[in-house]
Amino acid sequence: MKRKYRAKLGLTTLTIIVGIGLTPIANAKSIATPISRSRWPHAQVTYVIQASASERRVYQAAIRAWNATGQFKFVQGTTAHHQVTLGTSNATTGQYYRLAGITFSTGYPNGYYTKAQVYLLTRNFTRYHYSYSDQVHVAEHELGHTIGLEHSRDRHSVMLADNRYNGISSADSTAVRLRYRLPVGRL
Numbered sequence: 774m775k776r777k778y779r780a781k782l783g784l785t786t787l788t789i790i791v792g793i794g795l796t797p798i799a800n801a802k803s804i805a806t807p808i809s810r811s812r813w814p815h816a817q818v819t820y821v822i823q824a825s826a827s828e829r830r831v832y833q834a835a836i837r838a839w840n841a842t843g844q845f846k847f848v849q850g851t852t853a854h855h856q857v858t859l860g861t862s863n864a865t866t867g868q869y870y871r872l873a874g875i876t877f878s879t880g881y882p883n884g885y886y887t888k889a890q891v892y893l894l895t896r897n898f899t900r901y902h903y904s905y906s907d908q909v910h911v912a913e914h915e916l917g918h919t920i921g922l923e924h925s926r927d928r929h930s931v932m933l934a935d936n937r938y939n940g941i942s943s944a945d946s947t948a949v950r951l952r953y954r955l956p957v958g959r960l
């Protein structure tokens with residue numbers, strides 16, 4: 774079994790977007806969101822949330838956003854039967870110092886995922902003044918990892934490595950569709 778480690782860096786390297794009359798370039802070439810070689814057997818997983826009421830709301834909003842893409846479905850499981858565990862951690866030291874969220878995916882190399890564990894690092898949310906919507910964006914990013922997405926260089930992607938402000942883009946949604954049309958092990 775291979776344990777894959779993914780870290781979400783960049784709490785202190787924030788992009789400040791100030792409204793100075795710049796309009797986004799509508800026809801800017803979009804960058805495809807990279808996919809992992811691994812995937813779940815189906816574009817659907819069961820989950821449980823182990824978190825306080827406020828972080829439960831954050832996870833539920835992120836789940837609604839992914840389910841609304843129509844490309845992947847998170848279905849509530851039970852304590853005994855679930856594939857993904859959505860939790861929180863107060864860790865702020867060592868590898869967690871600069872993280873807002875982290876996902877551990879378990880599976881065989883180039884094979885199917887069997888389990889995933891997500892943590893939102895709530896103490897860092899407080900420390901860096903993450904708003905509710907910032908927190909939802911972090912949860913959407915981590916759920917993107919659990920689905921099988923990798924970090925994107927597209928500054929509009931939810932899979933931007935230090936994402937705080939982006940929701941799920943059409944490129945992100947397209948990448949999920951591709952991931953579940955391709956067999957496991959293929960990119």
Ligand SMILES: [Zn+2]
Nearest residue numbers: 779780781934
């Ligand atoms: Zn990440």
